[in-house]
Structures are given as structure tokens and as C-alpha cells.
Amino acid sequence: xxxxxxxxxxxxxxxxxxxxxxxxxxxxxxxxxxxxxxxxxxxxxxxxxxxxxxxxxxxxxxxxxxxxxxxxxxxxxxxxxxxxxxxxxxxxxxxxxxxxxxxxxxxxxxxxxxxxxxxxxxxxxxxxxxxxxxxxxxxxxxxxxxxxxxxxxxxxxxxxxxxxxxxxxxxxxxxxxxxxxxxxxxxxxxxxxxxxxxxxxxxxxxxxxx
Numbered sequence: 001x002x003x004x005x006x007x008x009x010x011x012x013x014x015x016x017x018x019x020x021x022x023x024x025x026x027x028x029x030x031x032x033x034x035x036x037x038x039x040x041x042x043x044x045x046x047x048x049x050x051x052x053x054x055x056x057x058x059x060x061x062x063x064x065x066x067x068x069x070x071x072x073x074x075x076x077x078x079x080x081x082x083x084x085x086x087x088x089x090x091x092x093x094x095x096x097x098x099x100x101x102x103x104x105x106x107x108x109x110x111x112x113x114x115x116x117x118x119x120x121x122x123x124x125x126x127x128x129x130x131x132x133x134x135x136x137x138x139x140x141x142x143x144x145x146x147x148x149x150x151x152x153x154x155x156x157x158x159x160x161x162x163x164x165x166x167x168x169x170x171x172x173x174x175x176x177x178x179x180x181x182x183x184x185x186x187x188x189x190x191x192x193x194x195x196x197x198x199x200x201x202x203x204x205x206x207x208x209x210x
Contacts, residue, residue, distance in 0.1 A: 001013040001014075001015045001023055001026065001052070001054055002026060003057060003058055003061050003087075004026065004029060004030045004033060004058060004061075005033065005058075005061065005062055006058070006060075006061030006062040006063065007061050008057065008060075008061040008087050009061065011086075011087060013052060013053070013054060013057065013083050014052060014079050014082055014083050014086070015052060015079075016051070016052060016075065016076065016079060023051055023052060023054050024054055024055055024133060024163065024189075025186075025189075027186060028163070028186045028189055028191065029054060029055065029058055031184065031186060031191070032055070032161055032191055033058060033059075033062060035182055035184070035191075035193060036129070036159070036161070036193075039128075039129065039159060040059050040062045040063055040064050040129065041062070041063035041064070042063065042064070042065045043059065043063075043064045043065060043128035043129045044064070044065055044066050044067075044126060044127050044128045044129070044155075045059045045060075045064045045066065045067040045068070045127070045128065045129045045130070045131070046067070046068045046070065046104075046107060046127050046129070046130040046131070047059070047067055047068070047069045047070065047130075047131050048070050048100050048103065048104070048130060048131060048132050048133070048134075048144065049070070049071060049100065049132065049133050049134045049135070049140075050069040050070055050071045050076070050080060050131075051071060051073075051076050051080070051133075052076060052079040052080050052083055053069050053079075053080040053083050053084065053093075055131040055133070055161075056068075056069050056093070056131065057083060057084070057087065057089070057093075059129065059131075060089060060092060060093060064092075064129070065092065066092050066093075066094065067092065067093055067094070068094045068095075068096055068103070068107050069084075069093065069094065069095045069096065070095075070096045070098065070100060070103035070104075070107075071096075071097065072097070072098060072099040072100070074097070077095060077097045080095060081095060100134070100140065100144060101143075101147065104144070104147050104148070104151065104153070105147075105151070107126065107127065107153065108126065108151040108153040126153050126155075127148075127153050127154050127155065127158060128154075128155045128158050128159070129158065129159050129160075129161070130148070130154070130158070130159070130160050130161070131161050131163075132144050132160060132161065132162045132163070133162075133163040136164060136165040141162060141164065141173065142175070145160070145175040145177075145178065145194075146175075148160065148177075148196075149175070149176060149177035149178070154196035155196070156196065156198045157195055157196060157198070158195070158196040159181075159193055159194070159195055159196075160178065160193070160194040160195075160196070161191065161192075161193055162191070162192045162193075162194065163189055163190070163191055164189070164190050164192070165188065165189070165190070166185050166186075166187070166188050166189055166190045167190075173192065175194065177196065177197060178194040178195060178196055178197065179194065179195055179197055180192055180193070180194050180195075181193045181194065181195050
């Protein structure tokens with residue numbers, strides 16, 4: 001694993017041994033950031049199911065303002081912290097060791113703080129770009145997208161980059177409040193990019209929060 005472009009270009013990243021964690025390949029990562037282009041610059045990013053942080057680190061390297069790295073695995077978080085340290089990433093890289101539900105709640109209510117209270121209303125539009133790459137066999141896509149819409153945490157036009165197992169028989173996934181912009185297949189992986197739509201964002205804001 002390496003950083004493709006930007007200020008950390010060419011730097012190697014630590015990777016886990018075995019097959020428990022499935023980092024995004026350099027080929028797929030490069031394709032994703034080619035599609036995203038300048039939308040990464042100055043963005044507030046979430047690397048959900050971050051693993052060792054390859055996608056979020058690439059975003060920071062290519063100009064993102066801040067990235068929240070979220071993972072529930074202690075082993076992955078330890079490697080992630082080492083990668084951030086090796087690169088000299090400062091406060092722009094924020095690590096949340098929690099499952100995706102708690103992590104999203106934390107970002108929405110505290111913009112990455114450590115204390116989470118259910119009585120605190122989410123802060124609208126705090127995220128511009130989110131990477132969603134869960135274990136393929138577990139899914140979680142519908143639940144993640146529902147949380148994003150209900151918390152109203154995506155900025156207008158905010159982007160969700162979703163990785164999933166390639167299946168030519170699968171129908172297009174439809175998520176209320178989002179529209180699919182692109183879908184590309186790379187070997188055994190399909191990458192979908194969804195955009196948060198302003199009209200649906202306004203409707204969801206009126207429905208309260210979880």
C-alpha cells in the first residue's frame with residue numbers, strides 16, 4: 001500500500017497480515033481519486049470502516065482539510081495510528097475507535113469530540129466526503145446511508161464513495177436523499193459515488209434525528 005498523490009506521494013503505508021482486513025488496492029484507490037478530482041480539496045472527510053486508513057490518508061495527502069478515521073478493530077486502529085505518526089499527520093487526522101453507528105453519531109454531534117450525549121442535536125452539514133467500505137459480507141450500506149440522511153450530516157452536494165463486491169446481476173441501490181452519480185467496476189470491486197441532494201436534505205432535516 002502506498003499514497004498515490006499529493007504531499008505524501010509515494011510513501012508506504014503499514015498493512016495488516018492475513019486476510020481479516022481488506023485494504024483498498026492502489027489501482028482502485030487511484031481510480032476513486034481520479035473520479036473525485038478537486039472535490040477532495042478543503043473537504044471534511046470521514047473514512048468509515050477505515051482499516052489502516054488508506055483512503056482517508058490519501059484524501060489528506062490530496063488536500064482535504066480534516067479526516068475522521070473510524071474503525072471498531074483495535075488491531076486496525078493501532079496500525080492506523082502508526083501510519084498517521086509515520087507520515088507526521090497532525091490534528092487534521094482524527095481517530096475514533098468505535099463501531100460505525102457510534103462513530104457517525106459522535107461526528108454529527110461533536111464534530112469529532114470525545115463525549116457523546118443522545119440529547120445533543122446533530123450539527124447539519126459537517127461532512128463533505130465519506131468513504132464507506134465495510135466487510136462485503138456484512139453489508140451495512142442501507143444502515144449507513146439512513147444514518148447519514150437522518151443526522152443531516154452531509155453538506156449540500158456531499159459525496160459518498162461506496163465500495164462493494166462486484167455483481168453484474170445486482171440492481172442499482174437506491175437511497176432516499178441521495179442520487180447515484182457514477183458506478184465503476186474494477187475486477188471484483190464496484191465503486192459507487194452518491195451525491196447528497198439539497199431538496200431531500202431539507203426534507204430530512206424536518207424529520208428530527210435518531
